[in-house]
């Protein structure tokens with residue numbers, strides 16, 4: 001087990017920069033998730049850690065070793081690929097054992113490790129089969145097992161669950177979380193699914209266009225998104241973002257006028273954010289008038305989409321039955337729940353509470 | 355017209371064409387082997403198995419069988435080994451790759467006669483470029499068509515030259531279907547490039563390898579044009595295979611029944627070989 005340290009790691013393909021200098025330290029035993037939209041450089045960063053992609057500049061350390069120039073096999077990492085990448089003509093047993101055999105480990109030790117991994121992942125009955133004879137979930141387990149038997153310093157996983165159906169994805173997510181608890185090895189996990197990131201990560205690294213946007217614990221990035229991009233990307237349904245300006249301690253946009261918490265150092269043009277689940281409904285007289293346009297029933301909760309003061313708002317409340325479009329109600333913006341962002345840079349503006 | 359009628363219509367046409375162009379001539383050829391005939395004009399005389407007896411007793415038959423096997427085996431081994439090697443090279447990225455890929459198929463597109471003539475010029479005793487090169491290296495001249503060993507080598511050489519591109523193309527297509535992530539997984543698993551070839555590339559190529567070897571084997575065993583144009587089966591039968599022998603017997607020696615008997619035996623041998631081959635290398639494994 002070891003700490004992984006990226007220092008100013010960059011990757012350019014010809015003139016196209018896929019990853020701009022990334023600085024990141026992954027602590028021993030930590031579960032770090034790279035999260036971001038397609039093409040933001042998550043896989044490239046992961047593959048540079050693996051050694052499958054050369055770095056253009058920067059240093060990668062695993063434990064005390066500088067591994068920047070090392071081949072993947074010499075980095076003591078194990079990788080799980082999106083399409084599993086199981087050897088199709090080898091049995092499951094041989095798939096699991098292959099990496100150990102290539103390392104000239106003795107037979108008894110290989111067998112012990114393979115059997116142990118098979119037990120942990122419920123693969124005992126499939127060891128004699130070929131990958132083609134397994135379901136997607138089972139193949140995914142074999143891919144995990146192949147990494148597990150290696151007992152590496154770090155597990156690298158590139159969208160390991162994206163080929164599975166929704167239900168299986170949830171189950172495998174739990175299995176990966178349990179696996180991480182059991183083995184305690186650092187894991188770096190790439191996904192574009194924020195639920196996976198929120199549920200699995202100790203820390204999330206949010207990326208966009210090859211730049212790291214924010215690094216933090218799941219609730220930290222949820223509670224205090226560092227900029228507009230993170231604010232919009234994390235959380236479902238999406239945060240309401242309203243452009244306006246600050247006037248005498250109030251946020252003003254059109255006919256909307258919202259009191260800001262005291263002590264906010266903001267002026268001029270800003271963007272105000274508030275999560276749909278943090279808007280509170282009241283009697284029409286007590287708040288801003290909100291007209292419901294669309295009602296989405298999510299089961300336990302109801303998502304109301306409508307407008308207040310000329311601005312579009314999403315409000316997530318406990319389930320209500322029998323509402324219909326056109327309904328009018330009052331809405332409040334709790335000051336403690338407001339997020340403020342500079343309009344020009346998109347950066348978060350600190351409020352006194354934080 | 356109902357779809358059923360349409361299906362039967364197509365089926366009928368297909369069957370009729372197959373019957374007229376493949377089955378009927380084959381049956382006719384086999385039936386000829388039971389008659390004594392010295393031309394296609396005179397009336398054939400029933401000969402029973404006499405043609406077979408005569409053919410099998412002639413040492414030239416056994417010589418041709420062995421020659422055919424050597425020629426087929428030799429040219430297949432080189433075609434496959436070189437074909438895979440070229441495919442691996444052409445599968446790498448390098449500048450001008452598409453041009454090289456395009457050019458490499460050329461020998462396969464040329465008519466056999468052109469390839470043979472080119473080869474004959476190249477090894478011509480007076481002006482051939484190969485002859486000059488051999489001379490320049492201070493080696494004794496090679497008698498390409500006069501010494502039995504060299505003649506066999508020439509036929510194999512020309513065949514390898516002509517058909518390696520076909521094999522390369524087949525393997526190149528197959529290589530492109532191997533997922534890159536398998537190689538990456540193997541790199542993480544600690545393999546060398548050579549180990550990746552034997553653990554991933556070769557097993558992934560196995561299905562196409564099975565088919566290509568079979569196709570090449572059948573074509574090479576029945577090869578006529580290359581040998582006939584290059585050596586006429588000579589010197590003194592050193593490169594004569596069953597196809598050439600059958601032709602010579604039927605059309606040069608005017609023993610049509612004997613030629614047909616040789617062709618029939620050759621066909622039977624090949625059929626048995628193909629059956630055995632499929633037993634040993636089933637197309638659908640696991």
Ligand SMILES: Nc1ncnc2c1ncn2[C@@H]1O[C@H](COP(=O)(O)OP(=O)(O)OP(=O)(O)O)[C@@H](O)[C@H]1O
Nearest residue numbers: 013016018036037038039040041042043044045192
């Ligand atoms: N071999 C390559 N040559 C040129 N550009 C590349 C290459 N590989 C990746 N890129 C570019 O680098 C950028 C980052 O790619 P990367 O695969 O890391 O994205 P990602 O975040 O993993 O996206 P996804 O979620 O779609 O997998 C993309 O803009 C991509 O087009």
Ligand SMILES: [Mg+2]
Nearest residue numbers: 042043044158
């Ligand atoms: Mg990716």
